[in-house]
Amino acid sequence: MQTLLQATDLRRTYGNLPVLKGINLTIQSGEVVSVVGASGAGKSTLLHILGTLDRPDSGELVLAGESAFTLNDRELARFRNERIGFIFQFHNLLPEFTALENVCLPGFIAGKPEADVRKRAAELLTSLGLKDRIDHFPSQMSGGEQQRTAVARALINQPDIVFADEPSGNLDSQNAQELHQLFFNLRDQFGQTFVIVTHNQQLAELADRTLTIRDGQIGDTKNL
């Protein structure tokens, strides 16, 4: 397996609250890794830093061969758009755009040819069982359908890694189970790498590895 992400001594303090106190971790290509820990332990903080949405106070992140935090904000935004996908608890789809348009947006931002982006978006939505929802607006879709649309959006630029923050937190158990299965199918079919913050015990147990944040550091790592 190939190392896709290496984080070294990441530290982050909010005011005088130290949240991350020296995080070291490595993610291999094709892994599904879950991140767990008590409420307030710093899971979202870590995910945002690993996803380059936020910068640490100190520490290094090498992702897909790039030392991310040496990039300026503009370079980092471009890197993020092209190499990283995100799925959040609340899907964050734009209400005034259809499913297809929402999925296309990161592709358009990356400056890819419109016809290619539209074609890939339609293929992705179809493969995620949303062929009949392509022209629907988010308000016309169920929670599970909206979240699968968010998965398609995360995948449109063929990212090296997808970060998901409580992706099934807002779904009923049936939809949650289907979403979790989808992650593993994407990993098995395309080698897609996922890092998933979750309170869902079942998802944490299904993952290849579970990283536990405790006292600002990574505790146990469960290898299955």
Ligand SMILES: Nc1ncnc2c1ncn2[C@@H]1O[C@H](COP(=O)(O)OP(=O)(O)OP(=O)(O)O)[C@@H](O)[C@H]1O
């Ligand atoms: N922007 C911010 N400003 C100040 N404090 C913050 C900020 N973001 C997070 N915190 C604090 O940092 C700590 C870690 O927050 P974080 O959201 O990373 O935890 P979490 O493990 O994801 O929690 P949960 O499981 O409840 O979502 C918390 O004490 C939180 O109040």
